[in-house]
Amino acid sequence: MFVHLHNHSHYSILEGLPKPKDYVAKAVSFGMKAIAITDTSNIHGCHELYKEAKYAGIKAILWTEIYVESSLDSKINHKLVLLAKSLKWYRNIISLVSKASLDNPGTISKIKFEDIISLKQEVLKENPSFKGFDAKRGEEIFTSKHIGKKGKEISCTSCHGIELNKSSENFFTGKVIEPLSPKANPKRFTQLDEIEKWIKRNFNDVYNREGTALEKGDVITYIINK
Numbered sequence: 001m002f003v004h005l006h007n008h009s010h011y012s013i014l015e016g017l018p019k020p021k022d023y024v025a026k027a028v029s030f031g032m033k034a035i036a037i038t039d040t041s042n043i044h045g046c047h048e049l050y051k052e053a054k055y056a057g058i059k060a061i062l063w064t065e066i067y068v069e070s071s072l073d074s075k076i077n078h079k080l081v082l083l084a085k086s087l088k089w090y091r092n093i094i095s096l097v098s099k100a101s102l103d104n105p106g107t108i109s110k111i112k113f114e115d116i117i118s119l120k121q122e123v124l125k126e127n128p129s130f131k132g133f134d135a136k137r138g139e140e141i142f143t144s145k146h147i148g149k150k151g152k153e154i155s156c157t158s159c160h161g162i163e164l165n166k167s168s169e170n171f172f173t174g175k176v177i178e179p180l181s182p183k184a185n186p187k188r189f190t191q192l193d194e195i196e197k198w199i200k201r202n203f204n205d206v207y208n209r210e211g212t213a214l215e216k217g218d219v220i221t222y223i224i225n226k
């Protein structure tokens, strides 16, 4: 069934006129079972939408559309729709939206890419003196060889190659893999669940274990800046 997942209410100043309850009424009139609102860098309409949707017997999907600073040029901001798939992710959205406005007083509320992957917070919990991710450590993680999947000695480069702006071939299947670098392949690092899924699987392939938050942060920093 089709559900609208990208809508702006009057809480997105100058970007939308309807109130959250108008969206609920419209969704109900179309026979849709759920509705999301993705207001720009805020979640002011959250309570209202949730209450109205619950009352109407449909599901409210909680959300925001947030600006993410380009990793290439800090003057450029991309818009990213975030939809919470569980309470944990709703909490993440609350902290991202707060961070976006606290970090940018008086200007456009935005986050950086590292903020989304919430790895920084995870690492800080383990190590309060943590200063930031390191591309050099990330390079070592990406290029060093280990006995991995099927007992083969491989590294991340076995599938992704060493030139991240070029396509490569999967070591096991021979299938073409599009360039990993977001500079060469803008589709990269745009879908959180995909990144999480692949990083988990790929670490297991090479290291026979999951990566720590620090390792994942370092290797992503390396890939993004390569």
Ligand code: HEC
Pocket: 141, 142, 154, 155, 156, 157, 158, 159, 160, 170, 171, 172, 177, 178, 187, 188, 189, 190, 191, 194, 195, 198, 199, 202, 203, 205, 206, 219
């Ligand atoms: C056995 C082959 C293989 C190895 C080894 C491998 N990858 Fe991957 N990786 C893939 C495939 C296949 C995909 C998904 C297809 C695609 O996105 O093009 C992928 C996707 C990814 C993505 C997803 C990026 C995105 O948002 O689209 C990241 C990040 C990644 N790999 C990082 C790594 C890292 C870090 C390592 C080393 C720990 C690694 N990969 C090792 C095959 C591999």
